[in-house]
Amino acid sequence: MSENLTGVIERSTELRRAFDKSFSVAPVTRATDLEDLLDIRVGLDPYAIHLNQVTGVFADKPVTPLPGSFPELVGIAGFRGAIVPVYDLRILLGYPRGGSQRWLILTAGKTRIALAFDQFEGHTRVARSAIAEEGAGETQQHHVREVVRTANLVRPIVHLPSILEVIRKRARQENL
Amino acid sequence: MWTFGKKIAAGFAISFALLAAIGVVAYRSTESLTKTSYMVSHTHLVLENIANILSQMKDAETGQRGFVITDDEAYLEPYESGRNSVDKLVKDLRELTADNPHQQKRIDELEPLIARKLAEMKQVIDLRRSAGFEPSRKVVLEGAGKKTMDDIRRVLEQMDLEERDLLKQRASEVEASASGARLTIGLGTLFCLLFVSAAGFFLTSSLTRQIALAVKHVQNSSAELQSAANQQATGAKEQSTAMNEITTTIRELLATSRQIAESAQRVAQIAAQTVSAARTGDGTVDKAHESIAGIRHQVDQIVNHMLELGKKSQQIGAVLEIVSELAEQTNILAINATIEAAGAGDTGKRFAVVADEIRKLADRVAGSTKEIRGLIDDVRSAVNTTVMATETGSKSVESGSKQFADVAVAFKQIADLVGTTTEAAREIELSTKQQTTAVEQVNVAIANVAQTTKETEASSGQTLQTASQLAMLSAELLRLVQPQVTA
Numbered sequence: 154m155s156e157n158l159t160g161v162i163e164r165s166t167e168l169r170r171a172f173d174k175s176f177s178v179a180p181v182t183r184a185t186d187l188e189d190l191l192d193i194r195v196g197l198d199p200y201a202i203h204l205n206q207v208t209g210v211f212a213d214k215p216v217t218p219l220p221g222s223f224p225e226l227v228g229i230a231g232f233r234g235a236i237v238p239v240y241d242l243r244i245l246l247g248y249p250r251g252g253s254q255r256w257l258i259l260t261a262g263k264t265r266i267a268l269a270f271d272q273f274e275g276h277t278r279v280a281r282s283a284i285a286e287e288g289a290g291e292t293q294q295h296h297v298r299e300v301v302r303t304a305n306l307v308r309p310i311v312h313l314p315s316i317l318e319v320i321r322k323r324a325r326q327e328n329l
Numbered sequence: 330m331w332t333f334g335k336k337i338a339a340g341f342a343i344s345f346a347l348l349a350a351i352g353v354v355a356y357r358s359t360e361s362l363t364k365t366s367y368m369v370s371h372t373h374l375v376l377e378n379i380a381n382i383l384s385q386m387k388d389a390e391t392g393q394r395g396f397v398i399t400d401d402e403a404y405l406e407p408y409e410s411g412r413n414s415v416d417k418l419v420k421d422l423r424e425l426t427a428d429n430p431h432q433q434k435r436i437d438e439l440e441p442l443i444a445r446k447l448a449e450m451k452q453v454i455d456l457r458r459s460a461g462f463e464p465s466r467k468v469v470l471e472g473a474g475k476k477t478m479d480d481i482r483r484v485l486e487q488m489d490l491e492e493r494d495l496l497k498q499r500a501s502e503v504e505a506s507a508s509g510a511r512l513t514i515g516l517g518t519l520f521c522l523l524f525v526s527a528a529g530f531f532l533t534s535s536l537t538r539q540i541a542l543a544v545k546h547v548q549n550s551s552a553e554l555q556s557a558a559n560q561q562a563t564g565a566k567e568q569s570t571a572m573n574e575i576t577t578t579i580r581e582l583l584a585t586s587r588q589i590a591e592s593a594q595r596v597a598q599i600a601a602q603t604v605s606a607a608r609t610g611d612g613t614v615d616k617a618h619e620s621i622a623g624i625r626h627q628v629d630q631i632v633n634h635m636l637e638l639g640k641k642s643q644q645i646g647a648v649l650e651i652v653s654e655l656a657e658q659t660n661i662l663a664i665n666a667t668i669e670a671a672g673a674g675d676t677g678k679r680f681a682v683v684a685d686e687i688r689k690l691a692d693r694v695a696g697s698t699k700e701i702r703g704l705i706d707d708v709r710s711a712v713n714t715t716v717m718a719t720e721t722g723s724k725s726v727e728s729g730s731k732q733f734a735d736v737a738v739a740f741k742q743i744a745d746l747v748g749t750t751t752e753a754a755r756e757i758e759l760s761t762k763q764q765t766t767a768v769e770q771v772n773v774a775i776a777n778v779a780q781t782t783k784e785t786e787a788s789s790g791q792t793l794q795t796a797s798q799l800a801m802l803s804a805e806l807l808r809l810v811q812p813q814v815t816a
Binding site: 164175204207212275276 | 657660661664665667668671686688689690693695
């Protein structure tokens with residue numbers, strides 16, 4: 154216990170130093186070969202989403218359920234005054250219904266939808282070389298075109314446009 | 330009831346009576362014959378006497394005559410002898426014919442005649458002596474002597490006749506009585522013989538029949554007796570066997586009773602030991618109870634401290650939640666700021682840097698929060714585990730305590746039960762001792778009964794033998810009385 158204590162004290166000291174250091178250091182321009190990714194989990198599987206495809210990350214936003222025939226439609230939610238439909242990313246990715254839809258990301262682009270998923274792990278910056286195209290031989294997953302290789306795992310990157318496409322198709326069918 | 334004895338007695342009595350009758354008759358006849366023969370001999374005596382008298386008188390006369398003729402004294406010898414003996418003879422005659430009055434009268438008539446004759450002879454003799462032959466011859470020739478002699482002869486003849494008549498009469502009487510006796514004896518003997526043979530035949534047949542009947546009865550009874558004796562012998566044998574079995578069983582029972590007594594004694598001993606052990610156990614249980622109570626107290630304290638620790642960690646957790654929430658929100662804001670900064674273009678670059686720093690900080694906080702949460706979780710899980718463990722321990726202590734209490738109760742029960750067992754064992758011991766005594770008595774009684782049974786067996790064997798002998802004897806007896814029956 155005393156070892157842990159000294160370790161913790163050391164860590165806190167380290168953190169303070171780093172924080173203080175950040176103010177003293179000149180601003181670093183971001184390298185353009187870095188890509189921002191949001192690390193998420195759907196079910197128990199790790200995924201990633203390009204940050205530039207997302208306009209916001211929200212947690213515990215109240216979603217009003219809507220009756221409907223779409224199982225992937227969770228409901229609607231208000232984002233800065235705008236009512237946005239919330240879709241279940243689990244179901245869209247082909248997972249069975251379940252899990253918590255605590256985290257929402259608001260998509261970028263003309264059509265704004267929200268996608269709900271289980272877990273938000275964080276924001277990472279990876280080198281663009283770590284992202285690779287998904288080959289044909291790899292597991293066929295819905296809406297996954299790329300994968301990112303990190304130190305300990307491979308995260309498939311969710312391709313939001315294809316998801317949007319699917320939703321649009323569904324809506325059209327419905328309207329028909 | 331005409332018994333054997335009575336029948337035989339009757340037969341013999343009748344035979345005796347008949348024989349007696351015949352004997353009496355024979356005796357009477359013999360008596361009468363004797364009497365008659367005595368009378369005859371008496372009469373003969375009388376006749377002889379009469380003849381003697383006559384002969385003496387004749388001799389006297391002859392002597393007288395001889396003397397007269399010869400004048401020889403020697404010739405007077407018959408006269409002297411005759412004269413001497415005649416009186417006696419007449420007296421004798423009188424005695425002999427004392428019962429006959431006719432003869433007495435004649436003797437009365439005779440005596441004077443004889444006296445006259447003797448006187449006459451004497452006179453003649455004297456005359457011859459004195460006077461000689463011629464005067465005596467004259468006297469003789471006078472014929473008075475002859476007359477007297479004739480009268481004497483006449484009387485004697487009469488007497489003789491009468492006696493001879495008497496003799497004839499008596500002879501005929503004798504004949505009659507003899508023939509009567511003969512008849513009686515003959516007929517009687519014949520009748521007696523017939524009767525005796527009839528009686529004998531009748532008696533024999535009747536007695537034989539009765540004996541045969543009785544013997545058959547005896548045979549039947551002896552057969553029954555034999556069979557009964559057989560049964561008795563068999564029964565006695567079975568009884569003897571049963572007695573043996575009972576004796577063996579009783580011996581086993583005795584042995585078992587002794588074993589039970591010993592076992593009861595051992596049980597009592599063990600029970601006493603168990604009581605003392607239970608008491609010791611009781612003491613140990615009480616001590617353990619106390620120590621358990623102490624443990625429980627300590628455990629309760631531990632639990633309380635642990636619960637406090639848990640509460641505190643919960644508080645820390647709550648605080649941590651807030652920090653985490655803040656970090657998260659900070660992170661989200663940083664991300665959103667980054668997104669907005671990206672959208673702001675160049676102007677937003679400097680803002681993007683700050684947003685980045687905020688994000689980094691938020692990451693660090695989140696990381697630390699994760700660590701802390703991890704630690705808190707560890708602590709809480711440790712606390713939980715400890716609490717659970719202590720709870721489990723407390724529960725087990727509780728249950729252990731309860732078990733100890735149960736054990737104490739059980740020990741008390743054991744002590745009580747052992748006490749009861751000891752009592753029961755003592756009772757068992759006592760009753761088995763009594764039982765052993767009773768069984769020993771029964772053993773003795775059984776031995777007696779067995780002895781009696783053996784004796785009965787022996788005696789029934791003897792009875793059987795006796796019955797067989799009886800059967801044989803009765804068969805022999807039957808054969809004796811009914812030779813044609815060979816069974």
